[in-house]
Amino acid sequence: MSRISFNRMAAAVGLGFSLLTGAVVAPAQAHAEGEIRIAEQFGIVYLLLNVVRDQHLIEKHGKEAGIDIKVDWTQLSGGSAVNDALLSGAIDIAGAGVGPLLTIWDRTHGRQNVKAVASLGNFPYYLLSNNPKVKTIADFTEKDRIAVPAVGVSVQSRFLQYAAAKQWGDKEYNRLDKYTIAVPHPDATAALIAGGTELSGHFSNPPFQDQALANPNVHVVLNTYDLLGPNSPTVLFATEKFREENPKTYHAFVEALAEAADFAQKDKGAAADTYIRVTGAKIDRAVLLKIIDNPQFEFSITPKNTYPLAEFMHRVGAIKNKPASWQDYFFKDAKPLQGS
Structure with missing residues (x-):
């Protein structure tokens, strides 16, 4: 199916998202303290960033640290585009799944880190x-x-x-890869609802x-909580260089995220309003709140x-370096203190 037909269907069902590809984000030189460029993708999983943006929380915590911070936002689709943007210097903070994180952590180990x-x-x-027929x-x-957002790279992949590895064994872990195609979530949703493709x-x-x-024609084939248990599928990541050269900006970003998480967890109604306001999503508020x-x-x-996904990716050869724990691929900051 062509990109045009996908986009037309997305518009027809009122999902109303704009898509920026990696080619739109131009490479940029390293910058001084007081600027941060953030890439997010699609969905409620990025709601904390919506709250941070809506309430200007990075700017707020920056002022508390004595600096004015300029925040730039962009939206990409797929871990490959996000990883490319980070490594090219086009963005400072990447939002993507654990899969893309582990891929880029492995490839930059001992270099950009x-x-x-x-x-x-x-x-x-x-x-x-x-x-x-698909049960x-x-x-x-x-x-x-x-x-999937990115073939072979996204956390969905x-x-x-x-x-697949659980079904057929580790040697067959990529058995279904040949059936996957890269399509942004809004477009894929429209196509699935419309059918006929x-x-x-x-x-x-x-x-x-x-x-x-x-x-009624759409059903669940697999729930990731049944596969792995409750887990964090989406994360934010950065280069070691950005963290070390921009400590006040980086700290303001982490504090902003922590405040946004507290806000979203405690006030789901306000969180729903924020999502609709920031993303422009054409979704009924009551449905979203539910x-x-x-x-x-x-x-x-x-x-x-x-960590189970990290261990699996190393076991099947998708990453060369085996992390000893989740702390190997997370920066050692005061927040978060605990994890898995």
Whole structure:
């Protein structure tokens, strides 16, 4: 299916998101203390960044530290685009899944030393299908296509590989990769709802998975909480250089995230309003609030249960360096204090 037809369907169902590709973000030179450029992707999992942006929390904590901070925001789709932007110097903070984090941590180990700054919370991700014949991952065939943000790199791709390894053994971990295609969440959701295309699967995230499931033709094939237990699928990461050369800006960012997490966890209604206001999402507030109020959701900067995926990726050869624990791929900051 062409990009144009995907975008038309996205507009038709009112998902209303603009897509910026990695090519739009121009490389930039290293800058002095007092500037931070942040890349986010799509979905409720980035709500903490929406709160930070809406309440100007980085600027607030910067002023408390005696500096004025200029914050630039951009939106990308897929871990590959985000990782490329970070390594090119186009952004300072990358928002992506644990899969892209572990890939870039491994590749920059001993060089740029990219590590995670914080989690964005704990959320179940659903693998969906509109094909009634697909009940489990074993039912996908060459006639199916599964949308993921970035083939082989995104956390959704890694979750699918993890599930395949459990189903068929580690040697077959990438068995379903040939069925995956890179499509942004809004477009994939529109295609799944509309039907009539080869795209019959989508490894999604909230609220897109919930919007798709409102269609009776769409069902859940796999829940990542069933696969791994409660976990933090999405994180923020940066280079060691940025952290060391911009300590006040970096600290203001971490403090802003912590404040945003406290706000979102304690006031789900205000969090829902923030998401709609900042993203422009065409979603009913009551529907969104019901999604956010899911007891399985936890807005927290402390990572949870990320290490099983790291151990798996090393075991199958997706990363060369084996982390001893989650602390190997997270910066050792005062926040978060604990994790897994």
